[in-house]
Structures are given as C-alpha cells and as structure tokens.
Amino acid sequence: MKYYLGVDIGSATAKIVLLGSLDSEDSIVDYEIKETGPDGNKTARELIDNVLSRQKLSLKDIKEIVVTGYGRIRVDFSHNSKTEISCHAKGIYFLFPKVRTVIDIGGQDSKVIKVGKNGTVLDFVMNDKCAAGTGRFLEVMSKVLQVSLKDFGDIHLKAPDYVEITNICTVFAESEIITLISEGVSKEKIIKGINYSVAKRALSLAKRVGIEEEVVISGGVAKNMGVVKALEELIGVEIKVPSEPQIMGALGAALFAKEISQ
C-alpha cells in the first residue's frame, strides 16, 4: 500500500486525510478533524502525528503531503499546496463522479464551484467578505440562542414553520434574534429561520455560476441537515451529502499528493 496525506487548514477546523493506494484503487484509510486554533501549522502537525501513530506508520511511509485551506501558506512540513477550490472539486469528484455543482459552506466563507465532466473546475464564486451565510453566522446565532449547532438540524426538521430573519448582516441579525426571543417567538421557529437565511445566501451565490445536477454539498455546515433541506427546497433539486462532508478539501489534497508523486 502507498500512502499520501492531504491537510486542509481552514479558518475554523483543520482536517487530515490519509489516502491509501493499492493496485491503483484509492481509499480513505484514516482522517481527523480538529479546531484550527491560533497556530494552524502546529495543529496540522498534531493531526499528522495522530494519524501516523494510529496507523502505526512514520513520515517515511508517506510518499507526498499536499496542504490546502486558508492556513496553507504558513506550514513548514510541505512545499506542495493547492487552492481550496481545486481540492474541494477533486475530493467530491472522487466520491461523486457525476457532480456538476459543488456548494462548500465552511466557517468563514462559502463557495460554489462549477465542475466539468472530468472533475475540472470550470468556474466558481466565493463569499469571503462577510460572515452572512457561513458557519460563523450560525455559531453566533447558536450562542445567542444557547442551543448547540449539533442540534440545529433535528430542531429544523421538527419545526412546522419558521420566522423570516430579515437582516443579512450578522450583527443586525443577532439583534433581530434577541428581539424575537424577547417577543416569545419559539427557538424552533427562529432556528429554522436562521438555517433558511444561510441557505438563501448559498442560493444567491449558486445562481451566479448556474446550478447543474448533480449538486453536492461540502464543509462543516453540511452537517446541519436543516441548511441542506432548506437549500434543496429553494434550489428545487436533490443535494447529495458525503458521509463526512467536512473532509472533502483534505481528500482532494491527498488525491493531488498522489498525482504529484507519480
């Protein structure tokens, strides 16, 4: 078995994927997700150590490492880096070869990528100017409501209806939610409204590149089934969710590592 590592140092979390290749069959051998914290390089090194010791491997067994994500510029353990856009497209194409549209909603930005028949990036749009429509927006609202983000999906699916959050700006939306709570509006309705607000931002981004099926979602926010369901309803097509949507960029980086070493 030949081994490759992909590391994605995001604004919220760092992710690692250990890819194993045997007789040209590639598979995910191991992975880990950890909060990035103040020192992304140190966190990434910890992830590498964890995965290697779990798999009883050493750095000598790794043919290549590729780094991606917001923190990729400051790493000292690899010279190979790739953009998040190309890594997300590659990772998702590996699992969903019919993909044409990738929606990635991370901690600090959201992006929509148009993917060609062979998995290449044809076009993309990105929102990295403002927290609206990102995981950060959801994190702020989760704190105000004192409800864990992990419960946002289940609460959304059970809530019969929702209250529209009219403010796009995170700071104004936070005040709006405080007012809604004081008016006695149920947390369920508010949470569903928050998920719709994030989904609407992703929809407006997606419209700019054009939505073509299959549509696949990645990033930590894809773990919130409320956002996924809201987006499915707004777009009007089925959205595929990988079993671990948060590691798609790291998977793409690991696949690039294999390409580089050949």
Ligand SMILES: Nc1ncnc2c1ncn2[C@@H]1O[C@H](COP(=O)(O)OP(=O)(O)OP(=O)(O)O)[C@@H](O)[C@H]1O
């Ligand atoms: N179990 C979960 N349930 C709901 N939401 C979650 C869960 N885990 C993570 N998230 C969401 O995922 C976000 C982080 O996503 P991700 O790890 O993809 O970001 P990132 O790659 O670090 O950020 P970026 O790509 O913007 O630099 C968090 O802000 C949170 O909103």
Ligand SMILES: [Mg+2]
């Ligand atoms: Mg990311």
